[in-house]
Amino acid sequence: MDTINKFDSNVVKSYGRYPLVMEAGSKRICTDENNNEYIDFGSGIGTNSLGFCDEDWAEAVCRQVRTLQHSSNYYYTSVQGEFAELLCQSTGYERVFFCNSGAEANECAIKTARKYSFDKYGKGRHTIITLVNSFHGRTMATLSATGQDVFHNYFFPFLEGFVHAEANNIDDLKSKIDDTVCAVMLEYVQGEGGVVALDKEYVDAVYEICGQRDILVIADEVQTGVGRTGKLLAGEHYGRRADITTLAKGIAGGIPMGACLFSEKTMDVLVPGTHGSTFGGNPIACAGGNVVFSKVTGEGFLDDVNAKAEYIRKRLELCTEVDSVSGLGLMIGITLKTKNAADVVKKALEKGLLILTAKTKVRLLPPLNINMEELEKGMNILIDILED
Ligand SMILES: Cc1ncc(COP(=O)(O)O)c(C=O)c1O
Structure with a gap:
């Protein structure tokens, strides 16, 4: 009490x-x-x-606490290097950006998609289509991305450049694609929206359309990632690897961490000065993440x-x-x-x-x-x- x-x-x-x-x-x-x-x-x-x-996890985390709890990202740490390698090798991605939560990982994905498009096509191609009933976080950008009206309240004005298309309705998505669109962002299984898995045919069609128009696919795997759906990434159920995948929640076993994974196409978009996070890739979180990933990818x-x-x-x-x-x-x-x-x-x-x-x-x-x-x-x- x-x-x-x-x-x-x-x-x-x-x-x-x-x-x-x-x-x-x-x-x-x-x-x-x-x-x-x-x-x-x-x-x-x-x-x-x-x-x-978990005993192995607790031991690794405590060992790290006693060894080096934080260094800014001005320097390298072996534990972050080790975790980055494990993440990239096990997911098939080329690069990772570390942050501290799901919303931050999605912010990073949104910024990267817009910069990818800006670098290649110039201004004006910044729209991100997300799905009705999605949930992408509580920051201003990720609230704007979230496709639920109930979240679009009080905090006006929300961010420009987000359009919501009905999940599993490819015609609705097609009707919303125009020359301003740089990315489609989706959860393979909408978690907060009611644990709803996307249809395979729908996901196939999304990837096909996006591929034809150089529109990036962002998979928000904050909830579905790290083994939650029975595969390391839920995209594997669909035979797909998005241009950008975001992770958080289970990634470090209960220590705050988020990650944004980049494919070959998106790996060079962020350059010095374009993005950062004081705590991102914190050694303690990485030590926890190493144990989680070693176990989840274990036989x-x-x-x-x-x-x-x-x-x-x-x-x-x-x-x-x-x-x-x-x-x-x-x-x-x-x-x-x-x-x-x-x-x-x-x-x-x-x-x-x-x-x-x-x-x-x-x-x-x-x-x-x-x-x-x-x-x-x-x-x-x-x-x-x-x-x-
Ligand atoms: C799919 C998805 N994306 C993003 C978030 C936001 O994550 P966080 O609360 O770590 O910012 C959540 C949280 O529930 C989520 O389920």
Whole structure:
């Protein structure tokens, strides 16, 4: 109670919070101040990819804290070099820019797309088409990019040069393409928009049209990346590698980090003085990222993610309250027949299970390394609530 009072008196009220004071976590279980346990099916919104305080991760991070916690980007650090190499080699990208969050990674992508076009075609080719129901972040540019009217309020004027096209409707996209367009930005699976995966034919058509007109494709993989969908990048489900891909959330296992990945086409756009970040590529975050990527790209890891996703889907299919299940891998949206998703989340919390909503759906984003025992226990709690 003391903690909640402290928050109420001192922290700005920009979040609706559940009355849970989280004290500690280990594996996929956390405890509150009264030592009650909670199984985590939310991963801090897809961020604690290796659960709470994974031992290898914690050791690498602590070692880095004691070795070198920060150096400005005026200098090189071996840990950032190591992580950059691992990221590029495992994703097939040529270069990376490090920042601190998903919104920042998308800002970097937006700036790069506009400069790519400016360098090649001059002024005026700056429009970025994003999709209705997308979510790209909370900064002014990424709010403007976000294709949901509910976010386009209060903070006028928003940034010029963003147009929203309906997802999975190629005719709508075509009707919005003109000579001012420099990029199309999409989430392969819209996360905050309700865990909605794009159709393969739609994604194919987007890439074809963009390829013909030298329009860049930006994949916002802030939520879908780093193994969340059962592939290292969700683009692999579609057989596609975007000109620019953004990552954040699970990339460093719970330490703030974002990354913008560039293909051969976009790797030389940013030059000294055009972009930067004081904390970008921070050694502690890179140390965490090295462990996350080593594990996620390790043998059998993603097979396990897919097996666990399959298990969850099977359990949900048998549940009478479930209308349908959306998403890919361990990014799961559940449409309910009669119950309200927000009520289900509250009940789950009371019964020791942390889950999320996405629009009107229940959303599950369990840590990628959750084990079968934890998964079964959590699913039993969820199914009991749904069938009650
Ligand atoms: C797809 C996507 N892009 C961008 C963001 C913004 O990330 P951050 O909150 O780290 O700025 C989010 C956050 O939910 C997201 O889901």
